[in-house]
Amino acid sequence: MANTVIGSTIVIDGEITGDEDLVILGTVKGQISLRENIVVERDGVVEANVETATITVHGSVTGDIQATDRAELRAECRVVGDIRAPRILIADGASFKGNVDMDG
Amino acid sequence: MATPRSTGDEVAEETLVGPDIAIRGRIEGEEDLRVEGRVEGSVSLTETLYVEPSGVVIATIEARDVVVSGIVLGDITAGNSVTLNKNSKHVGNIRAPRVIIADGASFRGDVAMGDEPMPTTRERSRATNTAPRSSLSSSRTSRPRPATRSSAAPSAPSRREGSGPRASAAPAPAPRRKKKDDDDVTVVIKHASMRKGEAPPEEDEPKRRRAKKSARMPARGRRKAGRKS
Numbered sequence: 001m002a003n004t005v006i007g008s009t010i011v012i013d014g015e016i017t018g019d020e021d022l023v024i025l026g027t028v029k030g031q032i033s034l035r036e037n038i039v040v041e042r043d044g045v046v047e048a049n050v051e052t053a054t055i056t057v058h059g060s061v062t063g064d065i066q067a068t069d070r071a072e073l074r075a076e077c078r079v080v081g082d083i084r085a086p087r088i089l090i091a092d093g094a095s096f097k098g099n100v101d102m103d104g
Numbered sequence: 105m106a107t108p109r110s111t112g113d114e115v116a117e118e119t120l121v122g123p124d125i126a127i128r129g130r131i132e133g134e135e136d137l138r139v140e141g142r143v144e145g146s147v148s149l150t151e152t153l154y155v156e157p158s159g160v161v162i163a164t165i166e167a168r169d170v171v172v173s174g175i176v177l178g179d180i181t182a183g184n185s186v187t188l189n190k191n192s193k194h195v196g197n198i199r200a201p202r203v204i205i206a207d208g209a210s211f212r213g214d215v216a217m218g219d220e221p222m223p224t225t226r227e228r229s230r231a232t233n234t235a236p237r238s239s240l241s242s243s244r245t246s247r248p249r250p251a252t253r254s255s256a257a258p259s260a261p262s263r264r265e266g267s268g269p270r271a272s273a274a275p276a277p278a279p280r281r282k283k284k285d286d287d288d289v290t291v292v293i294k295h296a297s298m299r300k301g302e303a304p305p306e307e308d309e310p311k312r313r314r315a316k317k318s319a320r321m322p323a324r325g326r327r328k329a330g331r332k333s
Contacts, residue, residue: 007119007135014129014145020122030129 008043022052024059042076049081057094064098123158137167139174157191170200172209179213 010026024044044059054070057077067085075093082099118136125141139159149167159174172192182200190208
């Protein structure tokens, strides 16, 4: 229930760690390490290396993504960086530049 | 995914740092921020910062309003008000036109209300000085460590105990063992030599061996054996 939400006007420069879902509508720079789900909403901007279980990107991510379960790049997202995850979904309309590694 | 508080517009949204989240670094924003987890670094908001009972904020805080129900370490500068609720804890200085400290709140630091410039370095240094002092004194008072030394004493007997079983286990060297064996053996030898001065030394030696083998037996038994033979 207690989703952590980074609101649209919020800018975080630093490191986020934790054990619960994270919804990003604002801007996060630095590093994110979670063991749960991350949703980067349409206006969300992430300039960080991301470690998580699953990540769903509607907005923009610049940085490497390492997901233990799944990485979803939805339509109209922009992702620059390497993605490492067992399951990677890239929707029609997504913009992505980087390396994909689905082996581990 | 929006927050429950939304009154319609996006503006009404609120950032929530959940109880299992830790953020280290700088947070800036133009909306409410509710901290139920942990934030370290600095926080700069144009709206309200809520530090919930489970929240811990170790940061320099600037905001319009700050409502503390949890723990805050660091200076708070508020454009409007600072509220320290019941059961909140704050160590640091407060600067705000309105400061509300509820009954049951814990606070140490300087308060500056009104428009005078914040007594910065001096007061801050004072505040920071007091913190270490208290921590020092607390560390002094929490000195029951020497007790651990006295507790080292019991460890010595335990060593003896440890060497004891070893000694009884094998009939060979090791100083303490020898002592015991020697004592026993000498006793036996005395008895043997005293009793049968006539007996040839050849016999004596086998008896010694027997005695050594039976060193673990109670002394009485050995003596009896010596007498019989």
